[in-house]
Amino acid sequence: MIKYCIPTSFDDRLIDKVIELNSISNNKICEFYGSTKEILTGSGRPSKILQDVSIAKLKKHVKNCHNNEIRFNFLLNGACMGGEEFNKVYLKKIIDFVSILYDSKVDILTISNPYLVTVIKNKFPKLNICLSIIAGVGNMQEIKIYEGMGINRIVLDANINRAFELLKSIRKQTNIKLEVLANNPCLLKCPFRRYHPEIDSHISIKEREIPPFPSIMCKNIRLNNFEEIIKSPWIRPFDAHRYTELGIDYIKLSGRGKNTEWIINLARHYLEEKDGANFYQFIEKNSWNFFHEKNKKLENLEISIPFLPNDFLDFFVRKNFDCDIQCKICGYCKRIAEQYVKVNNQKTREKYLKYIDAFIKKVSNPI
Numbered sequence: 001m002i003k004y005c006i007p008t009s010f011d012d013r014l015i016d017k018v019i020e021l022n023s024i025s026n027n028k029i030c031e032f033y034g035s036t037k038e039i040l041t042g043s044g045r046p047s048k049i050l051q052d053v054s055i056a057k058l059k060k061h062v063k064n065c066h067n068n069e070i071r072f073n074f075l076l077n078g079a080c081m082g083g084e085e086f087n088k089v090y091l092k093k094i095i096d097f098v099s100i101l102y103d104s105k106v107d108i109l110t111i112s113n114p115y116l117v118t119v120i121k122n123k124f125p126k127l128n129i130c131l132s133i134i135a136g137v138g139n140m141q142e143i144k145i146y147e148g149m150g151i152n153r154i155v156l157d158a159n160i161n162r163a164f165e166l167l168k169s170i171r172k173q174t175n176i177k178l179e180v181l182a183n184n185p186c187l188l189k190c191p192f193r194r195y196h197p198e199i200d201s202h203i204s205i206k207e208r209e210i211p212p213f214p215s216i217m218c219k220n221i222r223l224n225n226f227e228e229i230i231k232s233p234w235i236r237p238f239d240a241h242r243y244t245e246l247g248i249d250y251i252k253l254s255g256r257g258k259n260t261e262w263i264i265n266l267a268r269h270y271l272e273e274k275d276g277a278n279f280y281q282f283i284e285k286n287s288w289n290f291f292h293e294k295n296k297k298l299e300n301l302e303i304s305i306p307f308l309p310n311d312f313l314d315f316f317v318r319k320n321f322d323c324d325i326q327c328k329i330c331g332y333c334k335r336i337a338e339q340y341v342k343v344n345n346q347k348t349r350e351k352y353l354k355y356i357d358a359f360i361k362k363v364s365n366p367i
Contacts, residue, residue: 001243007256008032017264025271030125033073036127040094042201049257059104071107075134080200121150128152136198153177158184162316171247179250182235183283211363221355226337237270239313280305302344318341
């Protein structure tokens with residue numbers, strides 16, 4: 001059985017639908033995760049896309065989850081607080097907020113800051129802590145250290161999602177709960193993977209508008225080179241069972257900020273382990289709409305993977321070389337991209353590339 005953790009919209013309709021989906025599936029959604037709009041630790045998403053949820057609504061939602069055998073995971077996973085975690089007054093406010101979460105019967109906290117891990121574990125020894133994917137943990141050296149700090153679960157670095165021998169080795173060497181993120185569109189070994197969550201942390205502590213520079217750079221690279229879309233370490237619904245068979249305990253599905261209907265559709269696809277007409281919609285998450293909203297003259301752009309062979313992932317399971325070393329001479333992802341990645345209109349793609357290029361130039365020359 002595959003156990004999924006999904007984002008919540010704090011809508012009770014989501015709980016009702018998940019109960020229905022769980023009742024007809026061999027797999028199970030076992031956990032919701034989410035956070036309030038602005039939090040002192042920051043979060044992995046900018047606050048402008050998150051709901052403004054009151055503590056009263058949070059408590060009611062958590063209780064409803066528990067009444068239906070669904071755990072709740074609250075995210076305190078900001079990558080950077082500008083050193084405020086060492087300000088005693090600021091830290092006291094964080095601890096007071098965690099006390100509220102603890103009293104609300106939240107089952108687990110997801111944290112990326114190692115200092116907060118130690119502080120919260122000392123104050124709340126019975127509270128389970130999950131190490132966020134933002135911490136970027138993907139080897140046994142790091143896992144053993146965090147295990148010694150009292151971490152109960154780790155969301156592994158997505159960059160090792162297709163490193164099956166490494167995943168097998170990690171599973172054999174630790175009893176800690178392991179989780180992987182399935183529908184992440186980020187570039188493999190993205191050079192902005194540290195900077196991007198740091199920005200999101202600051203604009204989730206206090207909402208403000210800033211140019212989405214790392215996100216735009218990432219989109220530009222993917223749109224210029226479809227090979228990068230295939231190299232990206234997403235996991236399609238059809239292949240999710242492989243990770244459970246390896247001993248991975250949970251599969252996380254991203255989509256915070258999306259509405260209830262979108263999350264239900266996402267959950268259904270993964271529970272059924274089917275790709276559907278276009279599984280990639282749940283990975284890209286309509287992110288090109290950003291440019292359409294900024295410039296209404298641009299037509300809608302759709303990047304899709306309507307079909308992939310069932311044995312797509314077998315190549316990574318069987319491979320006996322290191323992608324970091326031999327990517328250029330391999331060519332597998334390039335061949336797959338040329339054959340299976342589609343765009344709704346090539347001229348529209350070119351217009352977007354020109355618009356993105358102008359956007360990057362403007363942002364890069366602000367003064």
